[in-house]
Amino acid sequence: MIAQTILSPTIGYVMLALFSVLWVSLGVWWGRKSTSYDGFAVAGRNVGLALGTATAVATWITSNTTMLAPQFALQLGIWGALAYSTASFGLFAFAPMSGRIRELMPQGYTAVEFVRRRYGRLGSIPFLIISLFYALTWLVSMSMAGGKLLNVLSGIPYEVGMSVVVGVCVLYTLFGGMYAVIGTDFIQSLIILVGLVVVAIAVMTTVDLTEVHAELQADRPMLLSVLFPAALMTLFNNMLFGFGEIFHSNVWWSRAFAMRDKVGPKAYALGGLIWLPVPIVAGFLGLAAPALGIGVSQPDTVGPLVAATLLGSGGAVLVFVVVFCSLASSIDSLLAATSDLIVNDIAEPIAGGSVADAHKRRWSSLAIVGLGLFAWSLALPNLGTLATVLFFAGPMVGSCIWPILGGLYFRGASPIAACLAMVLGSVTGLIAYFAIGWFTASLIGAAVSGVVFAVTTLIVRDDFDFESLAGSDPIEPSGPAGAAS
Amino acid sequence: MMFPVWFLQTMVIGGTILCAVGAIALIAFLVLDNKDNQIW
Numbered sequence: 001m002i003a004q005t006i007l008s009p010t011i012g013y014v015m016l017a018l019f020s021v022l023w024v025s026l027g028v029w030w031g032r033k034s035t036s037y038d039g040f041a042v043a044g045r046n047v048g049l050a051l052g053t054a055t056a057v058a059t060w061i062t063s064n065t066t067m068l069a070p071q072f073a074l075q076l077g078i079w080g081a082l083a084y085s086t087a088s089f090g091l092f093a094f095a096p097m098s099g100r101i102r103e104l105m106p107q108g109y110t111a112v113e114f115v116r117r118r119y120g121r122l123g124s125i126p127f128l129i130i131s132l133f134y135a136l137t138w139l140v141s142m143s144m145a146g147g148k149l150l151n152v153l154s155g156i157p158y159e160v161g162m163s164v165v166v167g168v169c170v171l172y173t174l175f176g177g178m179y180a181v182i183g184t185d186f187i188q189s190l191i192i193l194v195g196l197v198v199v200a201i202a203v204m205t206t207v208d209l210t211e212v213h214a215e216l217q218a219d220r221p222m223l224l225s226v227l228f229p230a231a232l233m234t235l236f237n238n239m240l241f242g243f244g245e246i247f248h249s250n251v252w253w254s255r256a257f258a259m260r261d262k263v264g265p266k267a268y269a270l271g272g273l274i275w276l277p278v279p280i281v282a283g284f285l286g287l288a289a290p291a292l293g294i295g296v297s298q299p300d301t302v303g304p305l306v307a308a309t310l311l312g313s314g315g316a317v318l319v320f321v322v323v324f325c326s327l328a329s330s331i332d333s334l335l336a337a338t339s340d341l342i343v344n345d346i347a348e349p350i351a352g353g354s355v356a357d358a359h360k361r362r363w364s365s366l367a368i369v370g371l372g373l374f375a376w377s378l379a380l381p382n383l384g385t386l387a388t389v390l391f392f393a394g395p396m397v398g399s400c401i402w403p404i405l406g407g408l409y410f411r412g413a414s415p416i417a418a419c420l421a422m423v424l425g426s427v428t429g430l431i432a433y434f435a436i437g438w439f440t441a442s443l444i445g446a447a448v449s450g451v452v453f454a455v456t457t458l459i460v461r462d463d464f465d466f467e468s469l470a471g472s473d474p475i476e477p478s479g480p481a482g483a484a485s
Numbered sequence: 486m487m488f489p490v491w492f493l494q495t496m497v498i499g500g501t502i503l504c505a506v507g508a509i510a511l512i513a514f515l516v517l518d519n520k521d522n523q524i525w
Contacts, residue, residue, distance in 0.1 A: 033525070048523040050514035057507070078488045078496070179525070186511070193508040200501040209497060213490040224487040260523070274507030277500035284497045 005155040006308035007316040012154025015320050016161070020168040023328060026187075027172025027180035037357040040177030040364060041109055041340050042258040049267055051182050052259045056091055056271025058185035058329035059251060061192050061278055062138075063145040066326050069279035070286030070303030072234070077216070077223030079231030081283025086235055087242035091272030094246045098256035098264030100408050104469045106261075110337075111253035111404075112345040117469055118407045119415040126422040128345055130400060131248060134393040135338040139331065139371065141390045143379035146327045152301045153308070153320050162379050165324070169331040170372035173339075174365055178258055181332045188325035193274070195322035199307045199315060200281045206310050207291055215291035223287065234439045237394070241442040244397030247404045250337040331375075339367035354472070391438050395429020395445030396422075402446075402453040410457075411464045417456035425449025 005012075034040040047055075065084070072080035105114060112131055116124035147162025172180045216223050225231075246252045256264050285303040294302075294309055304323060308316040343363045348355050355363075399422050406413035429445020436444075518524045 044525060046525055048514075048518040048525065050511060050518045051524060053514060054511050057511075078493065081496070186515070190508055190511060193504050193511075197501055197505045197508070200497070200504075204497070204501075209494045210490050213493050217487065221487065226486040226488060270510070274503075274510065277503035277507075280496055280500035281504055284500070287493075 005151075005153060006305065007154040007313065007320055009155040011313070011317065012150065012156045012320065015154075015317065015324070016150070016156065016164055019321070019324055019328075020164060023168055023172045023184055024175070026184055027174070027176035029176070030179040030183045031176035033179050034177040037360045037364070039179065040361055041336075041343075042254060043178040043182055045106075045258060045260070047182055047255075047259045047263065049263055049270075051186050052255070052263050052267030053270045053274065054186040054189040055182045055255055055333075056252075056268050057274045057278075058189035058192065058325075059255075059333045060087070060091060060271070060275050061189070061326050062330040063142060063149060063323060063326045065279055066282055066303055066323055067145065067149070067301060069282040070284075070289075070306070071299045072279075073223075073283035073286035074289060074299055074302050076231040076234055077220070077225065077228060078287070079225075079228050079235060080223075081280050081287070083231060083235040083238045084279035084283060085276050086239035087245075087279070088272040088276040089239050090242035090246035091268050091275060093243060094252055094256075095265045095268035095272070097247070097405075097408060098252075098259070098268050099262070101253060101256045102259065102261060102264055104408070104466055105257070106470065107472045108257050108469075109254070109344045110340050111248060111250045112341055114253070114469070115403075115407065115418070116345065118413075118464065119403070119418045122415040123403065123407075123418040123422070124345075126419055126426075127248070127400065127403070128341070130393075130396045130422065130426065131250060131341060132338070134245070134249060134390075134397055135251075135334055135341070136371075136374070137390045137393055139334045139338065139375045140378045142327060142331050142334070143375045144382060146331070147379065147382065149301070149304070149323050149327070150320075152298070153304055153316065153323065158382055159380060162382075163376060165327055165331065166372055166376045166379070169328055169335060170368055173332045173335045174368050177364070178254065178336055181336045182255075182258065184332065185329050188329040189274075191325045192322050192329075193278075195318050195325075196278060196281050198318060199311065199322075200284060202311050202315060203285065203288055203306065207288055212288050212291040216287065219290060230439060233443070237439045237441070237443045240398050240401070240446045241394045244394070244399070244401050244442060244446065248397050248400035250341050251333045254337045254340055335368050335371055338371055339364045342367040342371075391441070392430065392433065394438070394442040395433060396426040398429060398442035398446035399423075399425025399449035402450045406453060406457065411466070412461045413453075413457055413464070414460045414462040416460050417453050420456050421449040421453035424452045 069084040146165030147158040150161030285306040403418035428448040432444040433441035
């Protein structure tokens with residue numbers, strides 16, 4: 001436990017209990033709608049613009065946004081805050097793709113299902129490994145962030161905070177499936193946006209922006225530098241990491257399947273627009289720290305510390321709620337989307353064919369509980385090195401960008417090209433991660449993957465029939481290279 | 486070369502306004518969806 005917290009443990013426990021009861025109650029309430037597997041996994045495929053937009057915003061505002069964006073700004077300056085906001089470009093780019101996904105696979109469930117039917121096993125095996133690695137490391141890192149943040153903010157022991165956050169998310173996802181995930185995302189996105197606005201206004205009324213600028217100019221001029229090489233590299237790296245995360249992750253594909261026809265492109269574009277300023281406003285808290293004379297022992301908690309120091313107990317409560325919502329909105333999405341992968345892309349193919357809805361619904365529940373236990377058991381020892389494992393996923397997801405884009409839009413994209421692009425891009429990106437630095441890994445992974453994908457497609461071309469994706473999943477591809485016809 | 490103070494002001498104040506507009510927009514979308522019975 002840290003020496004001084006910004007909120008008393010009693011208030012922390014009360015807030016934790018209140019929001020836990022709220023989310024679980026909403027999960028049970030919305031769970032009444034999820035009577036079929038379609039309802040549970042993709043919310044009946046009928047989600048409208050309001051909930052569609054909100055779920056894009058809330059899911060993309062992870063606790064990393066509230067923790068890492070201020071840290072980026074504190075360490076990389078203005079470019080750091082701007083670099084983090086480039087992750088919204090992934091949402092913009094995914095907007096037209098979500099329409100295409102919905103059109104090609106109106107009965108689809110997962111991203112891996114698309115890759116399996118588009119590229120066959122050659123593409124789906126590396127893609128499934130990357131998807132699971134990313135989803136599980138993100139889930140564990142979010143669980144750890146939950147325990148750590150609640151501890152920093154209120155002194156609640158790490159083990160208790162982490163267990164409650166994971167347990168609550170498992171419970172309401174278990175009861176309500178995608179209905180509960182998307183419904184709570186709406187409330188969570190509103191709380192986060194309003195909370196950030198209140199905190200930013202309060203900070204701006206306490207410290208003048210010219211003072212912040214003057215302080216930075218005098219003591220940390222590099223943070224204001226237009227030509228800050230590491231920060232510029234981070235900008236492109238973060239943007240490509242964002243593209244890779246969104247293009248490949250079933251968290252985003254499952255929402256594309258869940259949204260009503262024609263809603264996805266609008267919801268993702270609007271979601272990107274609403275998300276774009278969030279890291280900038282959160283990052284400002286990091287930039288304001290030196291001007292406010294706030295000592296920061298742990299850089300990733302600078303945002304909450306600045307807000308709570310300036311705003312007192314009211315601000316601390318607000319920050320606590322914002323952080324709890326950021327965590328829940330990501331963890332529930334990961335639980336739901338990853339359980340879909342386990343059911344549709346591992347269990348169902350192993351079972352050897354199409355499985356009844358009732359069985360899939362039961363398997364989903366088991367998968368959600370299993371994922372919760374997995375995340376909880378890995379997060380419990382609180383090994384700092386585990387959280388950094390998520391960054392290994394950067395080059396891996398970056399190497400999925402071109403195979404996904406090519407697979408969605410080009411008949412000629414071949415399974416061998418997709419497979420080589422994912423494998424070679426991941427390997428080269430990981431080498432760059434260790435040999436050069438984390439801020440180059442996604443960039444190099446995506447670049448190598450793009451070149452390999454283009455060259456191999458020129459040599460080995462496919463002639464894929466996109467109409468073959470329209471029906472329900474036959475589990476196994478109907479021919480070599482994913483049903484060329 | 487450094488970012489001028491007006492850039493910082495535009496970035497922070499603009500970002501805060503956009504966040505507020507975003508929250509209002511979400512509520513407006515919900516009202517519109519509700520009118521057409523298209524929330525779910």
